[in-house]
Amino acid sequence: MTAIQDLVDRNTARPSSGPGPLVGQPSLRIAVVVCMDARIDPAQLLGLQPGEAHVIRNAGGVVTDDVIRSLAVSQRKLGTTEVMLIHHTKCGMATFTDEEFWSELEEAIGLRPTWAVETFRDTESGVRQSMERVRRSPFLTGTTAVRGFVVDVDTGDLAEVEVVPASW
Numbered sequence: 585m586t587a588i589q590d591l592v593d594r595n596t597a598r599p600s601s602g603p604g605p606l607v608g609q610p611s612l613r614i615a616v617v618v619c620m621d622a623r624i625d626p627a628q629l630l631g632l633q634p635g636e637a638h639v640i641r642n643a644g645g646v647v648t649d650d651v652i653r654s655l656a657v658s659q660r661k662l663g664t665t666e667v668m669l670i671h672h673t674k675c676g677m678a679t680f681t682d683e684e685f686w687s688e689l690e691e692a693i694g695l696r697p698t699w700a701v702e703t704f705r706d707t708e709s710g711v712r713q714s715m716e717r718v719r720r721s722p723f724l725t726g727t728t729a730v731r732g733f734v735v736d737v738d739t740g741d742l743a744e745v746e747v748v749p750a751s752w
């Protein structure tokens with residue numbers, strides 16, 4: 585059996601969850617950007633209930649153009665104003681470089697992608713880069729607060745990443 589079928593079966597077998605939130609607008613007016621790492625469960629980590637927040641995930645929890653797209657929709661169409669970024673300890677995206685991954689793909693399939701892999705050297709600087717992208721995006725004018733954190737995957741504790749003031 586495939587894992588997909590396993591999950592479909594789990595859906596069928598689950599207890600009825602009853603009616604969900606009546607509106608799609610997150611009640612906490614927040615969007616959370618998190619790494620896709622399987623060890624991290626944002627709802628459990630943050631005590632989130634259905635209807636409270638948008639959770640946007642990708643490899644590294646990086647604010648890419650596509651995350652900006654989701655945040656722009658989140659803010660303009662669904663009323664969120666705060667952005668919380670969560671990277672984590674032991675993130676795989678800090679264990680190889682973009683160049684290494686491009687070369688791996690090229691050797692395996694003969695094609696180098698045009699996209700950035702968005703690896704980072706250390707987790708804190710990765711969070712700062714993503715925070716700056718949110719702050720400087722011309723499309724995210726609805727942002728009232730942006731804060732970045734690193735979660736310890738062993739304990740679940742959040743540590744805030746201090747903002748380094750711009751040098752100009």
Ligand SMILES: [Zn+2]
Binds near residue numbers: 621643644672
């Ligand atoms: Zn990660």
